[in-house]
Amino acid sequence: MSKLLPVRGTHDLIGENFRLQNHVIKSARFVAEIFGYEPIETPIFESTDVYQRTLGETSDIVNKEMYTFKDKGGDSLTLRPEGTAGIARAVISGGLQDNTPLKWYYSGPMFRHERPQKGRLRQFHQFGAELIGVADPVADIEVISMATEFLRDLDLLSEVKLQLNTLGDLQSRKTYRETLINYLSDYKDELSEESQIRLTRNPLRILDSKDINDKKIISGAPSFHNFLTPEADLFFKNMCSGLEDLGIEYSSNPYLVRGLDYYCHTTFEFISDKLGAQGTLLAGGRYDGLIPMMGGQSIPGVGWAAGIERICMLIQKPIEEPRAICVIGLGKLGEQEAAKIALKLRQSKFKTELIYKGGLKRGLRRANKIGAVAAILIGENELTNNIVTVRNLDNGSQTEVGFSELDSHLAIYDSATLITD
């Protein structure tokens, strides 16, 4: 047993797992490009206050989950725990506030110091999309529609459910917050320990408590939707009907409360029941207050982020990769020729595996192990006759082919072996 292990909550991404993640990210990029979004990459760490100011003083992310450190100049820096705050910072830093709408997508690692469990890591990957500068619900609709198409392309739409809620505008939230505290105070002693703390810090979050008793109390609570200002109510209704027009199925969950402070109006989550306790695989909402909160102009935004690892957990079928052609040279001259042929194949974009050493048997065994479609054999016979032997590894048939006809002969394997992107 080695003592050299990856840091808790991190792991190495190798082979199939890596390919699967790449596949998911590739699908997401593809959809984002189709929707007219542009790629952006912000740094993996930011000044600590980028997150501290925006995520909310009461959020757990700020309170206990951030990887914060001082650099050699004494500045407090933080490994990004999520993507949106950094994007908002980039809007301001880049002087892009007059260039709206900004339509961006990003992907990369995020860091949170949490206790790892199923679907929860300390370094994990997100893909996200942001639409900045559009106050109308068309933006919310587009962004949700994009998430839907992303999941459809991955064949996951039947596995997930879309839940929607509105947090209203500031006015709505303020009124409701008071009403809720009023209501819950009567039950204060019956609430779970955690919810009693939430009551003073962030009462809205009691709404999505998992505690059975809390749920009972909440079911009698006044409904948020009755406290929406007419504007907020209209916003939500317009968005819902827009989703319906696009044939997007959703259910309304009045208890869906996002954890981060900058959300307002729309919140949504795509949820699966196959992921254990961490059922949310893609979530987002509207954050009109974020950029002004950071000192920028009053620019609205909507967006979402998807947990790549969580999405990967739902994908069962293996990713199809091109199969290789193996080039096996025998003897010194054979090996030299093999290297030349391998390069030619590679220049023709065939996935090519050059066998470095060992005899024919070893070479073929390796070819079989990596699932190659064919092996090209170059030994004494071939060298003296200026040919190569092409062995079809699926049926064992062999063909002798002249050097010049090799490319055209291999065309029969094109669909299996060519690397196209």
Next chain:
RNA sequence: GUGGCUGUAGCUCAGUUGGUUAGAGCGCCUGAUUGUGGUUCAGGAGGCCGUGGGUUCAAAUCCCAUCAGCCACCCCA
């Protein structure tokens, strides 16, 4: 940060009420085939039984501690 479960070969796991050289399957290596893979057969390598302490004539097995992993709470993608 709190709780529950689990640590035996590269991987997945057996290991009876403590008892002598700790096993299997898969994988790996060699050979049956010195120019022919996948199947088969024969053989081989690989273990401080997570770590440290304790009980005992004797510990993979019982006790304590510690570390790690998983799952859950919390929170979130």
